[in-house]
Amino acid sequence: MIVVNEGERCGRSVSELKRNFGFIAMGLVWSVLFAGMSFYWALGGLLGLRSLGGSIYELSLDPPPSFVRMVWLTGFLKLLGFVLLLALLIRWKKPIIAKSLFYAAKIAGAFLFLYGLLNFITITLSAMNILEFELDAYATAWRLVFWEPFWMAGGIFYFFAVTRSAQTPQSKRNETSDPDI
DSSP: OOOOOHHHHTTOOOOEEEEOHHHHHHHHHHHHHHHHHHHHHHTTOOTTGGGTOHHHHHHHHSOOHHHHHHHHHHHHHHHHHHHHHHHHTSOOSSHHHHHHHHHHHHHHHHHHHHHHHHHHHHHHHHHTTSSOOOOOHHHHHHIIIIIHHHHHHHHHHHHTTEEEEOOOHHHHHHHHHOTTO
8 A cells, every 4th residue: 555645646745854963962052051051140140141241241240030030031942942953853743843843943043043143243343333332342252252153053053953855755765776866
């Protein structure tokens, strides 16, 4: 008995998710580190906060309860990315779930990368005295050397964690039976 996929019946190519385990692993580590920093700061830790600079650093010195709640919330939101990457490792039977996870990873990756890139550009413009930010030289250097590239790296990990393979099951069978075709 031959099982025909609905996509094949309609003449559409069936796409399968191709997992890039290296990018998924790096994204998982990135997410845990990033969430861990938020949890550390929410618990009152100060190590590394000066590198953020500006109002975030000022608020963290004597944080109001709403600020602490917001830092906890950001930590949990960062863990949602971890869950998203873990979900990519599952072979979902329903194509809608796989497709949704594919687009969620792409959108999250694009957002993270663009967020870091736009911050990098604006902070660079501030360092060149074109824009004015209240960042001291220490925070500016850390933001340009570490924080913004860190955001962009996370975006790359998420974006490339999964790709689509546009091969139909029939073309896969043909490839395995005759690799020259």
